[in-house]
Amino acid sequence: MGSVGAAGGEGVSRAVAALRAAGIAYRIVEHEQVGSAAEAAAARGVAESALIKTLVVRRGAGDHLFVLVGADREIAWPKLRALLGVGRISMPDAASAREVTGYERGTITPFGSLTALPVIADAALIGQVAIGAGGHGVAAIVDADELIAALGAERADVTEPRG
Template identity: 35%
Template sequence: MSIELTGRERVRADAAARGVEIEFVDRGPASSLPEAAANLGVEPRNIVKTLVAKAKLTQTTTEYSYVIALIPGDKAVDWAKLRRLAGMKKMSMASPEEGFEASGYMPGTINPFGLRNQLPIYADESITGRIAMGAGEPDLNLFVDAEQLFAAFEVTTGDIGK
């Protein structure tokens, strides 16, 4: 009988296995990214949103895969730029249900650590330094060094924001 780990436990175990230092912070409830940033004492650009995107290699295929996009809190994903970087013909935001199925986390808690399925990760090149992101559970964030995170996951960086 296997015991299901909490989101925080999954994140902690994966970060430790990858040798990445993280710090958990109980952020408290927030109804928006600016409110979450204020609770954490950081600028919105220092919170990195982890989005699950649904991707197709060709226009006509019925099969699709998922990728993770990391984007600063003060930007949005430019889907055309992300498609080019990822080499995909079609790409869009996954539904909350699809995002949960692909990552094992609910929207707002998604992060690269402890994903249900290992997914390719693409990040906006402007992400640097100490960043905050979801941490697998509501009202919880983690802080991590962007370079350490990108190295641990072999993240592909490029200009994907607008």
Template identity: 35%
Template structure:
């Protein structure tokens, strides 16, 4: 049974889909992926970092990757067949997703967007996503999350 004392559009989406989750409370709003991971008691690699990218023609997509990785916009561009992809500004993130930067998640978006997930995230049975609230994350089964969002899987991380 899901904990009901955090109500966001993300928890509502998971509740409707009957996907169990655990709330991972923060002591304060996180200032980075590393800070959020420490507050949640998890490794950054199990955190789903969700980035909004856009091409010059207005094609947008969400890139989901492990929290300890960086997105390679060229790889996202190749997946989508676009000319050039860049990360959008913080203001545009809020306008398009309804979330503030750092709380973006591939769930409960006001408009449908293509979602591309790096397959490294499939290596973990449990991942964490933003709850949509800066004071909490959510831990859930990765397979259940991916079944719900129906992403395209592609290697989109920068080579290290």
């Protein structure tokens, strides 16, 4: 477990407190701003497939969920709609995502979200992964299975290779 330095802030403090409360092993990694997923993965010491994007998806008015996706993949919308049993889903705009989670885009994490949301974790997430920790350039390195269990996430095949 690590401390949070200059990159920290209210969002990071909230995320780290939620990680601690979840009782899973984690290590905080901080780095300077990066320009791509590949750079973020390198800065965090993980493969791009282990760099988790936390996406907020809107099923309907006031009905959101988190989808955890490796940075080398993208949501396969037909698969996600079938899993959720809905005909239409969308990504909320940045302001709506912030209102629901308390985090701005690029810092969103299920840990410390203002609203507890259901979580779907892509089946491709395995081993050590890096999930955002509430601030730019701040991540938690955790075991994917522990992460999924701590979040009560449903593991499902909801992505396809980024292309």
